[in-house]
Amino acid sequence: AQSVTQLDSHVSVSEGTPVLLRCNYSSSYSPSLFWYVQHPNKGLQLLLKYTSAATLVKGINGFEAEFKKSETSFHLTKPSAHMSDAAEYFCVVTLDTGFQKLVFGTGTRLLVSP
Amino acid sequence: GAGVSQTPSNKVTEKGKYVELRCDPISGHTALYWYRQSLGQGPEFLIYFQGTGAADDSGLPNDRFFAVRPEGSVSTLKIQRTERGDSAVYLCASSLLGREKGADTQYFGPGTRLTVL
Numbered sequence: 001a002q003s004v005t006q007l008d009s010h011v012s013v014s015e016g017t018p019v020l021l022r023c024n025y026s027s028s029y030s031p032s033l034f035w036y037v038q039h040p041n042k043g044l045q046l047l048l049k050y051t052s053a054a055t056l057v058k059g060i061n062g063f064e065a066e067f068k069k070s071e072t073s074f075h076l077t078k079p080s081a082h083m084s085d086a087a088e089y090f091c092v093v094t095l096d097t098g099f100q101k102l103v104f105g106t107g108t109r110l111l112v113s114p
Numbered sequence: 115g116a117g118v119s120q121t122p123s124n125k126v127t128e129k130g131k132y133v134e135l136r137c138d139p140i141s142g143h144t145a146l147y148w149y150r151q152s153l154g155q156g157p158e159f160l161i162y163f164q165g166t167g168a169a170d171d172s173g174l175p176n177d178r179f180f181a182v183r184p185e186g187s188v189s190t191l192k193i194q195r196t197e198r199g200d201s202a203v204y205l206c207a208s209s210l211l212g213r214e215k216g217a218d219t220q221y222f223g224p225g226t227r228l229t230v231l
Contacts, residue, residue: 036222041224042224043117043118043205043221043222043223043224043225044157044205044207044222045222046219046220046221049219090156090157092156100147100209100218100220101159101162101170101173102147102149102157102159102220103159104156104157104158105156106154106155106156107154107155107156
């Protein structure tokens with residue numbers, strides 16, 4: 001069965017420093033992978049998605065992620081953190097069915113200090 | 115051009131009561147999904163509609179949970195005989211087609227926070 005593991009429940013960075021949020025996936029087939037962000041009292045927003053095209057995926061707000069099949073990873077990165085990036089981030093994989101039943105990781109809370 | 119909306123934003127009820135949670139998807143989206151997010155967890159799939167029919171309800175935890183989408187637009191999630199363990203944020207999402215794994219973005223509403231006392 002498909003699943004994702006987010007290796008860190010919390011990540012703290014200083015404004016202007018790089019961000020790395022780690023995600024490993026488990027899938028029997030070629031997966032579709034996503035990163036969603038959830039700001040307090042707001043809905044989940046799609047940051048980026050991988051659907052077997054380019055392995056380096058660029059998303060909104062300067063985020064990007066690289067699909068590495070050999071490592072079964074899909075880590076999220078950003079070169080320089082901004083205060084507004086503080087939020088909960090979810091790595092997501094789809095099940096191998098005809099539609100997108102999303103399977104979420106447990107989330108990583110990103111804290112950004114001035 | 116509005117996004118997915120959910121009402122109420124907060125619902126407090128007593129154990130044993132019946133509740134209804136409403137979801138208004140983005141206009142023209144044929145696929146609608148319900149997820150449940152417990153405190154400190156990621157959302158978990160409950161049910162998926164393609165048009166008016168529930169294409170997959172395998173995530174519903176038990177027969178106290180039921181959802182409908184009679185006209186293929188608005189959906190209502192119904193919970194009978196609520197229990198304290200039902201307390202969570204219930205999220206609704208919609209997508210344009212619902213087909214083609216990974217190709218169809220799901221847009222989420224802000225959620226309904228359900229508290230069962």
